[in-house]
Amino acid sequence: MRKSVAILFAFIISQFQAQQAPYYQQAAKYKMDIDVNAEKFTYQGNQTLEYTNNSPDELNVVYFHLYWNAFKPNSMMDQRVAGQGKNGDSKLQKDGISRLASISKDQQGAQNIHWIRQNGKELKFEVQETMMKVYLNESIKPNSTTTFTMEWDAVIPQQIRRSGRNNREGVDMTMTQWYPKIAEYDYDGWAAFDYVGREFHAPFSDFDVTIKISKDYVVGAGGILENPGEVKGYNTSAKIKTGKDQKAEWKWKAKNILDFVWSADRDYIVKNFDVPDGPKVYLVYQNNDKTKVWEEAQPYITKYFQIMNSHFGKYAYPSYAFIQGGDGGMEYGMCTMILGEAQNIEGLMGLMAHEGAHSWYQQMLATNESMYPWMDEGFTSYAETYVMHQLFPPKEELPNPFVNSLNAYRNFIKKGIEEPAVWLGDHHDNGTAYTYSTYVKGELYLVQLGYIMGEQKLAETLKRYYQDWSMKHPSGRDFLHIAQNVSGMDLKWFHHYWINTTKTIDYGIKDIKYDTKSTTITLVNNGQVPMPVDFSVITTDKKVVTYQIPTNLTRTWKEKDIFGDLKTVAYWPWTQKEYTLTVPYTKSQLAVLGIDLSQRIADVKMEDNFVEVK
Structure with a gap:
């Protein structure tokens, strides 16, 4: 009996110690030599990878x-798209039929591994479609480094999703997720997610990449070009250096990013400018009538980076490139691939603002997107909305910048197809539901926190999040810890409801009774998610008085918000259906009564939130 108790005690202690283990992250250094056959859309690759455990x-x-390897008929991606039909990713299907099923044999994507060695010794490996499992001859012990060498060839696929040849705007090569990339390993194990169309994850890595390609091409990439004087497009006085094969060598380096990507086209032009106290920005695009809006972008991009640096944390890398390519917009280390054709500067900047903000929430704060896509896409969408509201102020004044996102969420809820944000990114069954649970609910997660804790505390939380977790791999728990620390509130309940469930917020004004010296309002909670309630009265002389009705779940109440100081009244227990509030104003003194005049609360039924006193 004593022995069993001792074993149990030892097990409990070991579990506690495991939970308290110090943070760590893996590291990788790539050196690649790439030889491109531009006519056949193939290339040969050699790679040396130093990997530190x-x-x-x-x-x-x-x-x-x-x-x-996903870009071919009957791949897992093809099967997934076919299974979802019209409910899937619109870029991967047409009229509900997978576009992958009809890729011709010569345009099917392929990464053919010739061999892989560890410290010079050949290794056994097993290709599981988009994952390669490598069996080591010698284990990689903690706090040690090993070297992998590898040779492979690849076929650049038909451009369907993010990568490939000849995109719809005529860009020859969009080279994203193009090399054998080591998976991330962390406390949750290997992030060995099959690629079926959505998110990516990787360890922070250094890259030294040499690309040999026809001298007629201009290459754009996320990194620092080491030899601008020997290649086309980056230096007006360049003397293009080629070998006997008439190929130029492009030498790129980048440090501490998640992946290295590039794009190549004969018709690219390259422009650059410096953001004060910010990065050097490169614009790499085809110069034609459909892309002339790019010429207007410099002042907007400059202001964009200045706002992002000020509010969310300073951009950490020396440069950033907006590159025309891909199938819409997709973020990578130190650059993004975006479609270049735009009708106006606001449309172009909307795409640039979103993809650029990923540098914060996909790169510098490198959340595992496959597990927590709402933390990347959602927080990025929040930053996009925040900045675009300042770059292009609306013609009509809005209660807050996020009104359109809130209204879109309310309209979507009526469809009854919502899926929880906690689901893995690639495992959502409905493409529209994925968009709303990830982009919209992720954005509104921050909007709701701003309402609960106050906008000043939210701004402080976002800054602290960047300071504590930039260049690391935070999870939702890490962000929540900071939010609770900054606000002094218990916020676990909110995180649970908003991320793990599809329950909704629905408060309303049920009854009003006017007296000779006061007015009594009865509020009702018709929803499933408890929230604090900011209840405001607007008097006939246009005075606004806001009463904070806390929920007891937070344990601490917010001190001030966008309307300044608040009058805090007794809390509303989350188990209680109705709440009564008496205010010292008569009917003749009142103009409007309302729940949340700022309109930040994601209440799904706004009709009963406001009463005009007549």
Whole structure:
């Protein structure tokens, strides 16, 4: 009996110690030599990878992503798209039929691994479609480094989703997720997610990449070009250096980013400018009538980075490139691929603002997108809305910048197809539901926190999040810890309802009774998500008085908000259906009574939130 107790006690202690293990993250250094056959849309690749295991675990296998293997008929991506039909990703299907099923044989994506070695010794490996499992001859012990060498060839796929040849605007090559990329390993194990169309994850890595390609091409990339005087497009006095094969060598380096991507086209032009106290910005695009809006972008991009640096944390890298390519907009280390054709500057900047903000929430704060897509896409959408509201102020004054997102959410809820944000990114069944649970609910997660804790506390939380977790891999728990620390509130309940469920907020004014010296209002909670309630009265002399009705769940109440100081009254227990509030104003003194005049609360039924006193 004593022995059993001792074993149980030891187990409990070991579990506690495991939970308290110090933070770590893996590191990688890539050196690649790439030889491109531009006519055939193929290339040969050689790669040396120094991989450092900073975890406390001994690794006996490693995993590499081979994303391009998805771009062929009957791949897992094809099967997933076919299974979802019209409910899936619109870019991957047409009229409910998978576009992957009809890729011709010569345009099917392929990453063919010739061999892989560890410290010079050949390794056994197993390709599982878009994942490669590598069996090690010698384990990688904690706090040690090993070297992998690899040779492969690849076929650049038909451009359907993010990567590939000849996109719809005529860009020859969009080279994203194009090399065998080692998977991330952390406390949750290997992030060996099959690629079926959505999110990516990787360890922070350094890159040294040499690309040999026909001298007629201009290359755009996320990194620093080491030899601008020897290639086309970056230096007006460049003397293009080629070998006997008439190929130029492009030498790129980048440090501490998640992935290295590039794009190539004969018709690219390159422009650059410096953002004060910010990065050097490169614009790489085809110069034609459909892209002339790019010429207007510099002052907007400059202001964009200045706002982002001020409110969300300073951009950490020396440069950033907006590159025309891909199938819409997709973020990568130190750059983004975006469609270049735009009708006006606001439309172009909307795309640039979203993809650029990913530098904060996909790159510098490198959340595992496959597990927490709402933290990347949602927080990025919040930053996009915040900045665009300042770059292009609306013609009509809005209660807050996020009104359109809130209204879109309310309209979507009526469809009855919502899926919880907690689901893994690639495992959502409905493409529209994925968009709303990830982009919209992720954005409104921050909007609701601003309402609960106050906008000043939210701004402080976002800054602290950046300061504590930039260049790391935070989770939702890490963000929540900071939000609770800054606000002094318990916010676990809100996180649970908003992320783990599809329950909704619905408060209303049920009854009003006017007296000779006061007015008594009865409020009702018709929803399933408890929230604090800011109840305001607007008097006939246009005075606004806001009463804060806290929920007891937060344990601490907010001190001030966008309307300044608040009159805090007794809390509303979350188990209680109705709440009565008496204000010292008569009917003749009142003009409007309302729940949340700022209109930030994601109440799904706004009709009963306001009463005009007549």
